[in-house]
Amino acid sequence: xxxxxxxxxxxxxxxxxxxxxxxxxxxxxxxxxxxxxxxxxxxxxxxxxxxxxxxxxxxxxxxxxxxxxxxxxxxxxxxxxxxxxxxxxxxxxxxxxxxxxxxxxxxxxxxxxxxxxxxxxxxxxxxxxxxxxxxxxxxxxxxxxxxxxxxxxxxxxxxxxxxxxxxxxxxxxxxxxxxxxxxxxxxxxxxxxxxxxxxxxxxxxxxxxxxxxxxxxxxxxxxxxxxxxxxxxxxxxxxxxxxxxxxxxxxxxxxxxxxxxxxxxxxxxxxxxxxxxxxxxxxxxxxxxxxxxxxxxxxxxxxxxxxxxxxxxxxxxxxxxxxxxxxxxxxxxxxxxxxxxxxxxxxxxxxxxxxxxxxxxxxxxxxxxxxxxxxxxxxxxxxxxxxxxxxxxxxxxxxxxxxxxxxxxxxxxxxxxxxxxxxxxxxxxxxxxxxxxxxxxxxxxxxxxxxxxxxxxxxxx
Amino acid sequence: xxxxxxxxxxxxxxxxxxxxxxxxxxxxxxxxxxxxxxxxxxxxxxxxxxxxxxxxxxxxxxxxxxxxxxxxxxxxxxxxxxxxxxxxxxxxxxxxxxxxxxxxxxxxx
Numbered sequence: 001x002x003x004x005x006x007x008x009x010x011x012x013x014x015x016x017x018x019x020x021x022x023x024x025x026x027x028x029x030x031x032x033x034x035x036x037x038x039x040x041x042x043x044x045x046x047x048x049x050x051x052x053x054x055x056x057x058x059x060x061x062x063x064x065x066x067x068x069x070x071x072x073x074x075x076x077x078x079x080x081x082x083x084x085x086x087x088x089x090x091x092x093x094x095x096x097x098x099x100x101x102x103x104x105x106x107x108x109x110x111x112x113x114x115x116x117x118x119x120x121x122x123x124x125x126x127x128x129x130x131x132x133x134x135x136x137x138x139x140x141x142x143x144x145x146x147x148x149x150x151x152x153x154x155x156x157x158x159x160x161x162x163x164x165x166x167x168x169x170x171x172x173x174x175x176x177x178x179x180x181x182x183x184x185x186x187x188x189x190x191x192x193x194x195x196x197x198x199x200x201x202x203x204x205x206x207x208x209x210x211x212x213x214x215x216x217x218x219x220x221x222x223x224x225x226x227x228x229x230x231x232x233x234x235x236x237x238x239x240x241x242x243x244x245x246x247x248x249x250x251x252x253x254x255x256x257x258x259x260x261x262x263x264x265x266x267x268x269x270x271x272x273x274x275x276x277x278x279x280x281x282x283x284x285x286x287x288x289x290x291x292x293x294x295x296x297x298x299x300x301x302x303x304x305x306x307x308x309x310x311x312x313x314x315x316x317x318x319x320x321x322x323x324x325x326x327x328x329x330x331x332x333x334x335x336x337x338x339x340x341x342x343x344x345x346x347x348x349x350x351x352x353x354x355x356x357x358x359x360x361x362x363x364x365x366x367x368x369x370x371x372x373x374x375x376x377x378x379x380x381x382x383x384x385x386x387x388x389x390x391x392x393x394x395x396x397x398x399x400x401x402x403x404x405x406x407x408x409x410x411x412x413x414x415x416x417x418x419x420x421x422x423x424x425x426x427x428x429x430x431x432x433x434x435x436x437x438x439x440x441x442x443x444x445x446x447x448x449x450x451x452x453x454x455x456x457x458x459x460x461x
Numbered sequence: 462x463x464x465x466x467x468x469x470x471x472x473x474x475x476x477x478x479x480x481x482x483x484x485x486x487x488x489x490x491x492x493x494x495x496x497x498x499x500x501x502x503x504x505x506x507x508x509x510x511x512x513x514x515x516x517x518x519x520x521x522x523x524x525x526x527x528x529x530x531x532x533x534x535x536x537x538x539x540x541x542x543x544x545x546x547x548x549x550x551x552x553x554x555x556x557x558x559x560x561x562x563x564x565x566x567x568x569x570x
Contacts, residue, residue, distance in 0.1 A: 016502050017483055023498045024487035030548040033498050037541045040505065047508045051515040060527040061514050068534025075535075076542035081550075087543055088497045091504075095536035098506045101529040105513040105522060117466050213496045220503045224476075228469055230509055236469055237476050238505040244480025246499050249492060256489050342489045349490035353550040367489070 008046030009234040015039025016238050020245060043234045081354060082314045085347045086143035089212045092219055093136025099222035100129030100189060106229045112179045121228035123175050126185055127168060127192045129222035132215045134196025139212050142205045143346065149205025151401075157202065164195050199265075204401065206388060207264045209347045210253045214261075217246025256342040258394075258406045267401060287423070290441035292450070295417055296457020298441075299325075302379035304335045306371065308410055309355065311345045312385015312421060312447045319358035321451035322384060326360070328458050337364050339371040339381075339408050341389035372409045381413035385420065385447045391432045400430055416440040419450050494547045501540025507533035 016039045022032025051057075072091070079087045103125035110118055141147045171188040178184075203211055220242025227235025254261045290298075299305060307322060326336040338360065344351045355365060366374075375381060383390055390410040393400040410416055416439050423435070423442075434440060443450055487495055510533040514526030 024484045033544045057515040064530025068531040072535040072538030076539045091539040094532040098533035102509040105525045223506045240476035241480040242499045242503040244477040245484045348492035
């Protein structure tokens with residue numbers, strides 16, 4: 001019997017590996033996800049027959065699966081495409097929480113002096129799982145705008161975090177070396193939850209995808225640690241796969257923003273003052289605004305227009321309106337392309353997904369490296385709800401929080417149309433010099449309304 | 462060190478290498494779906510949650526088991542479904558036109 005279970009786990013592990021491989025190529029990605037899901041079903045099915053179930057056990061598993069299944073599927077099905085990053089954060093957080101609770105339950109069965117090989121992975125899982133749970137909830141709150149997306153810092157923050165980490169370390173030693181009693185590991189859990197919150201608070205909302213990816217890797221490791229506690233092969237392999245691939249993915253994501261992971265996680269410290277000074281110096285400058293007619297005419301008589309979509313387009317669900325504008329322009333012989341910054345929107349690939357939904361031809365979507373040299377030949381750069389990804393301070397203001405991030409060269413276009421809801425700074429919370437550029441015309445309003453107005457204006461021109 | 466622990470460490474270390482190797486060539490546009498897909502895979506903690514819930518009899522274990530199973534199931538189901546929804550958008554234009562472009566959001570036209 002045990003052999004069959006182990007073999008089933010092996011099959012599940014192979015499914016996860018093949019699934020991950022497929023998930024990293026555009027063609028097979030959807031299949032990859034399904035292969036991984038099949039692996040999950042196999043692993044779960046293999047787990048059931050080997051158990052001795054109490055009546056209470058059967059009931060709580062049934063209730064848990066029904067509630068969790070309903071919450072997961074309803075949440076995942078009804079979430080808007082714009083809100084997907086925070087949904088991923090939520091699903092990641094609950095996984096981390098589950099890993100921590102499994103470890104707590106196991107520690108309770110080990111007695112006061114468990115073997116190190118049992119207590120160490122349990123303690124690890126409790127700490128990392130709890131950090132992941134609490135951190136993910138803060139990431140969710142930031143992205144959902146339940147709290148401010150700007151980094152939250154206060155004097156002595158690093159000292160507080162240091163004390164917190166030291167206290168956690170102290171309780172870890174207490175559980176491992178002195179006695180594994182509920183008071184110690186419950187305290188450990190509470191402190192780790194606080195640390196998770198403290199860890200994510202000083203990170204800006206725009207960096208949340210990287211943080212979620214990191215916490216995702218954390219949860220994977222917590223799951224693997226729980227696997228050591230339970231001597232469960234499936235948990236060890238699947239958790240470690242996620243821990244390893246998630247860590248690499250985190251690095252790839254911060255690379256795509258042109259920053260080191262350390263800068264993403266701890267960049268808020270020491271930079272607040274420089275940022276504030278830079279903003280203060282920019283008061284009192286004026287911007288030019290245009291009417292729909294002005295801009296429509298400008299667009300209609302251009303030869304090359306590059307559309308730069310951003311989160312504003314996603315929020316307003318303006319992808320169809322953008323496509324419509326591109327269509328009427330192309331009918332007049334204007335060449336239209338879309339410049340896609342790797343982190344435009346709130347997750348990598350966000351814009352590709354939205355524009356694909358509006359049936360924008362793939363050939364018109366250009367990645368940053370491909371399109372950056374074309375801006376200087378473009379008559380108009382039409383920025384729709386993007387901000388930080390075209391902010392020149394990433395190039396020329398060393399004090400800026402986004403300094404060093406590769407940006408789109410929209411400022412090199414002959415004319416720049418900046419469509420925004422207001423003068424409010426972007427998600428990184430900093431001013432954008434491009435708005436004050438003499439070549440720039442601002443066009444305020446909801447992206448969808450504004451684009452629809454421009455469509456009529458182009459038709460009339 | 463017991464044989465079992467040694468085996469587990471072997472799997473652990475090999476899995477690290479496989480995990481890194483298998484996604485090393487992922488293009489930027491797939492970063493988020495991949496993150497979401499790996500997120501669903503760590504929902505395997507549901508196996509662990511079922512193991513601790515199965516023989517629960519004390520009130521503490523019942524509460525822990527119930528919460529763990531609920532959270533882990535949310536992770537698995539939500540993770541796979543949301544990844545599938547994301548990837549649905551990546552399929553070829555023609556298919557997308559036929560079915561899902563209309564279903565997901567109301568077009569402006």
